Amino acid sequence: MLSVLWLGPVWVQGQWLTQSISLKAGWNAVYLHVDASHQTIDSLVGLDPSNPIQEVWMWLPSLSTAQFIQSPQLPTDTGSPWAHWNRSQAPFASLTRLMGNAAFLVREGSAPAGYTWSLKGKPVAPCYLWTTTGLNFLGFSTPAVSAPTFDSFLAPAPQLRLTGEFYAYQGGDFGPSNPMRVFAYRTARVERGQALWMRMGTGYNRYFGPFEVALQSGQGVDFEGTRGQHSLRLHNLTSRNLTVTLNLLSSESPPAGQPAILGAPPLLVRGELNLTNLTYGHTHLAGPRSWTLPPAGQTGSELEVVLGLNRSQMGGSPGALHAGILRFTDAGGLSQVDVSVSATVASRVGLWVGGVRVMDVRHYLKTFARDADGRPTIGGGGAYQVTGINTDLGGTARPFPLRLILHEDENGQVVLLQRVFHGLRQGTNEVLATQESLLDTATLASARRLSAAHLPFSTANEPWTCPGRLAEGTNLTATIVVAHNHQASNPFLHTYHPDHDNLNATFDQPLPPGFESYQITRQITLSVAAPPDDFAGLTRGSQTLTGLYEETLTLAGKPGDTREFQSEGIFSLNRISTIPVLTRP
Numbered sequence: 001m002l003s004v005l006w007l008g009p010v011w012v013q014g015q016w017l018t019q020s021i022s023l024k025a026g027w028n029a030v031y032l033h034v035d036a037s038h039q040t041i042d043s044l045v046g047l048d049p050s051n052p053i054q055e056v057w058m059w060l061p062s063l064s065t066a067q068f069i070q071s072p073q074l075p076t077d078t079g080s081p082w083a084h085w086n087r088s089q090a091p092f093a094s095l096t097r098l099m100g101n102a103a104f105l106v107r108e109g110s111a112p113a114g115y116t117w118s119l120k121g122k123p124v125a126p127c128y129l130w131t132t133t134g135l136n137f138l139g140f141s142t143p144a145v146s147a148p149t150f151d152s153f154l155a156p157a158p159q160l161r162l163t164g165e166f167y168a169y170q171g172g173d174f175g176p177s178n179p180m181r182v183f184a185y186r187t188a189r190v191e192r193g194q195a196l197w198m199r200m201g202t203g204y205n206r207y208f209g210p211f212e213v214a215l216q217s218g219q220g221v222d223f224e225g226t227r228g229q230h231s232l233r234l235h236n237l238t239s240r241n242l243t244v245t246l247n248l249l250s251s252e253s254p255p256a257g258q259p260a261i262l263g264a265p266p267l268l269v270r271g272e273l274n275l276t277n278l279t280y281g282h283t284h285l286a287g288p289r290s291w292t293l294p295p296a297g298q299t300g301s302e303l304e305v306v307l308g309l310n311r312s313q314m315g316g317s318p319g320a321l322h323a324g325i326l327r328f329t330d331a332g333g334l335s336q337v338d339v340s341v342s343a344t345v346a347s348r349v350g351l352w353v354g355g356v357r358v359m360d361v362r363h364y365l366k367t368f369a370r371d372a373d374g375r376p377t378i379g380g381g382g383a384y385q386v387t388g389i390n391t392d393l394g395g396t397a398r399p400f401p402l403r404l405i406l407h408e409d410e411n412g413q414v415v416l417l418q419r420v421f422h423g424l425r426q427g428t429n430e431v432l433a434t435q436e437s438l439l440d441t442a443t444l445a446s447a448r449r450l451s452a453a454h455l456p457f458s459t460a461n462e463p464w465t466c467p468g469r470l471a472e473g474t475n476l477t478a479t480i481v482v483a484h485n486h487q488a489s490n491p492f493l494h495t496y497h498p499d500h501d502n503l504n505a506t507f508d509q510p511l512p513p514g515f516e517s518y519q520i521t522r523q524i525t526l527s528v529a530a531p532p533d534d535f536a537g538l539t540r541g542s543q544t545l546t547g548l549y550e551e552t553l554t555l556a557g558k559p560g561d562t563r564e565f566q567s568e569g570i571f572s573l574n575r576i577s578t579i580p581v582l583t584r585p
Contacts, residue, residue: 015220015251015323015340016258020144021117021193023053023108024171027178029195031139033338034121035100038258041085044098044119052110053117056085058095059103059137059195061129100124103137103195105169114171120255123325123338125213125220132204135167139195141209143329143336147192150185153334156238157207160200161185167197192336209335210238211293213328220340221326223265223309225319225347228539230309232339234328236293236301243331245290246305248341251323264324265343266313270306270535279534282308308539309343312472312531318347346542348470349580351420351432352406353450354573356549357399362566365390393568402549403452404526404571407432407463408470410580415463416478416524418455422577423447433583434461456482456489463582470545470573472530482520484513484556492517514557521554526571545573 019034036044045053060081083095098104101124108115126141142148154161167179168188179197182188198205212235215221221230236242250264269289271281283289285307294300314322323342329335368376369385379385405417423439423446425431433439439447468476482490485502493516494500502516503509513519529547531537549571555563 015122015261015325015342016120016254017123017252017325017338018118018120019193021119022114023106023117024114025108025110026172027169027174028106028108028171029137029139029169029179029197030104030106030117031193031195032098032100032102032104032119032121033123033126033139033141033193034119035098035124036119036121037097037099038121038255040096041093041098042090042096045085046087046090051117052108052115053106054087054109055105055107056095056098057105058083058099059105061131061137101127103139108171120252123220123340125215125218125337125339126208127218128208130205132200132202135197135199137195137197138208139193140190141335141337142190142192143333144192146333147189148332148334150182150188150190152332153190153209154185156210156240156334157205159203160205160207163203164198164200164205168194207237209337210242210330210332211236211244211328211335211337213337213339215339220342221307222341223343225344226542227343228309228311228542229270229306231304231306234291234293234303234305236296239295241292241294243290243292245288245329245331246285247288247327247329248285249325249327251325259321261321261323262316263322265322265341266310267341268308268310268535268538270308280536282535282538284310306535307341308535310538311343311346311542312538314343314345316345318345318349320345347578348408348542348575349410349578350408350575351422351577351579352404352408352470352545352573352575354404354545354571356402356404356569356571358396358402358549358551358567358569359399360393360395360568362393363390364565393566399569402454402569403450404573405450405452406466406470406476406573407582409582412469414466414468414470414476415582416455416466416480417452417461417463418457419449419451419461420582421447421449425583430579431583432577432579432581434463435585438583438585456480456486458488466526468526470528472528472545474528476526476528478524480522480524482522484517484519485510490517490520512558514561518555518557521556523552523554525550543575547571 017034019032021030041056045051060083085093085095098119100121128138130136140153142153150166166182168182169179172178214233214235216230216232221232223230234244248264248267251261254261267285268282269285271283273280291303293303321342321344326339326341328337328339366386367388367390369387371377376384405420406414407417407420408414421433421436421439423431424443425438426440431438436449464478464480466476466478468474484490485493487493487495492500493502500516502511504511527548527550528545549569551567553565
């Protein structure tokens with residue numbers, strides 16, 4: 001895999017894996033497939049009296065072709081691409097941490113029996129830099145168990161097998177035969193964690209295994225707290241069909257001081273597009289998932305794999321960590337690529353804006369008694385006789401649109417808003433506010449106001465509390481009361497019409513409810529639905545919520561005189577801001 005070698009730490013939360021490296025007494029060449037930069041070398045090695053490692057040298061290849069080496073040699077501090085740590089001079093070391101995707105020379109000072117170095121870190125996918133002007137110090141990402149021989153590993157790359165030179169350290173001191181060139185391709189094995197000096201004459205090598213995993217980020221697959229999908233690409237680099245298998249593994253327990261891990265994230269693999277409903281199928285990554293790729297250069301030899309995170313199946317409170325390891329292997333047993341995967345439980349904090357489509361209203365249709373001629377019959381009191389009232393829900397001729405504006409704070413308190421202002425306060429921090437006066441007047445041109453015209457307007461713009469949470473399978477309810485004399489929002493009032501001004505005949509006394517206007521009580525219930533069982537629906541839960549909208553509208557007039565109207569529809573909400581605080585006067 002070709003990419004710029006990044007030597008900084010991989011700051012991805014979670015996933016831990018132990019790389020075991022067999023060291024011989026003397027000098028060893030080590031290639032790290034895990035990033036252990038969470039602690040210093042002093043902490044990992046120097047403070048452990050049972051650890052016999054005395055020196056660690058890290059190879060830092062120069063990006064300039066002006067500096068190169070002609071043959072393996074003893075590293076030196078001056079004028080060479082090495083960073084150094086020494087147990088006796090640790091405070092003055094130029095190398096302080098162990099990064100992944102890097103080659104090291106390690107001097108082990110124990111008895112000839114050797115030492116197994118167990119190093120826990122975060123797995124990193126291979127990432128190589130190859131130079132044609134000298135030797136390369138690299139390690140191959142082969143399986144940790146049953147490593148292939150050089151003969152089988154290099155079989156898909158005949159040019160590298162024919163012209164490549166590989167030098168391996170044998171332990172002991174440096175000398176003419178240490179490192180030694182590898183000739184016994186049929187018996188020598190390409191061990192995981194072993195670094196080799198290598199070159200291919202003046203040729204440029206692109207082969208580091210039979211397949212390549214191309215990621216969106218060198219930091220692995222990190223869904224963080226908001227992302228729902230992540231894509232990667234598999235490339236077959238051989239001239240034959242190649243089967244690549246993916247497994248999701250659990251993370252090892254984190255080192256002291258690192259965040260706890262609740263478990264592996266619940267992952268989905270996107271399937272084929274259904275042309276009938278235009279949704280993607282999916283499979284749960286609960287077991288091995290394999291793909292057979294045609295030979296390199298043929299159609300299908302490069303495959304996009306789209307992974308999704310089913311957030312509805314994640315346990316824990318907001319911010320809790322789920323992490324694991326994506327392990328890619330090939331059917332020939334030549335390569336093992338470990339990729340970190342992590343996700344945090346989503347927080348619903350912030351501003352949610354969406355719409356409602358009211359599509360059903362409850363009937364209030366009376367059925368009257370009729371005589372033999374089909375005419376309505378009149379009962380006592382002179383009214384037509386009612387035999388029944390139909391209160392079933394019925395569809396509207398077309399959906400009626402409404403807007404919803406909700407905000408959830410860090411304490412889980414959800415409120416419904418008639419309007420909200422988004423902009424800068426005093427030219428500094430970005431805020432969500434209930435009043436325009438709370439924004440910086442100099443930046444109002446870039447500020448925005450969102451309004452819900454169907455909700456009652458008030459100067460104070462006090463939001464309505466909604467008991468419940470913005471999460472799948474929960475209900476939120478808001479009760480909105482419009483007073484019978486609220487001139488700004490009550491639709492039964494008209495300030496300049498004598499029959500609808502809520503005043504008596506002499507216009508000097510207000511009237512109680514039921515004479516010219518009614519008190520209106522709106523009870524709105526949002527039933528947040530579980531995500532639809534398709535790939536897009538299951539992976540968008542942190543940013544989009546849908547469900548059932550129900551509203552009961554009660555008109556209250558004279559004592560004992562009330563009337564209810566009910567409507568239903570569907571709603572959809574999208575989080576447009578993660579600002580946790582709603583600024584008020």
